[in-house]
Amino acid sequence: xxxxxxxxxxxxxxxxxxxxxxxxxxxxxxxxxxxxxxxxxxxxxxxxxxxxxxxxxxxxxxxxxxxxxxxxxxxxxxxxxxxxxxxxxxxxxxxxxxxxxxxxxxxxxxxxxxxx
Numbered sequence: 001x002x003x004x005x006x007x008x009x010x011x012x013x014x015x016x017x018x019x020x021x022x023x024x025x026x027x028x029x030x031x032x033x034x035x036x037x038x039x040x041x042x043x044x045x046x047x048x049x050x051x052x053x054x055x056x057x058x059x060x061x062x063x064x065x066x067x068x069x070x071x072x073x074x075x076x077x078x079x080x081x082x083x084x085x086x087x088x089x090x091x092x093x094x095x096x097x098x099x100x101x102x103x104x105x106x107x108x109x110x111x112x113x114x115x116x
Contacts (some may be wrong), residue, residue, distance in 0.1 A: 001037065002081050003025060003039045003042065006041070006042045008043070016080070021041055024083060024115065028087050029062070035065055035098070036062055037067075041083075043057070044057050054076055056078055059073045060087055066092065066101070067098070068097075072088070072090035072091075072092075074089060
């Protein structure tokens with residue numbers, strides 16, 4: 001599984017941040033690890049030096065075999081909350097898409113033999 005992490009000019013991209021994001025993604029998506037081929041994570045500070053509530057934005061994109069990419073974004077007051085909010089959104093969306101793919105609407109058609 002390939003994990004790409006990008007930050008804007010207002011967020012310091014460090015080994016500590018990269019390790020933390022990788023560990024969180026691996027932990028949260030271990031159930032789907034065989035299906036997910038790539039993660040893209042983008043973290044930005046929308047207000048820069050001004051500060052403010054909920055100005056850290058995190059976008060997580062998950063690419064899985066056989067389905068379109070699933071994206072989740074979340075804004076929060078710090079990187080940790082923004083990351084976990086985006087992860088939760090992606091998890092819910094991914095599980096929904098995979099569930100729909102595995103059991104299409106209408107279910108399985110069964111024919112019943114009638115004995116006369």
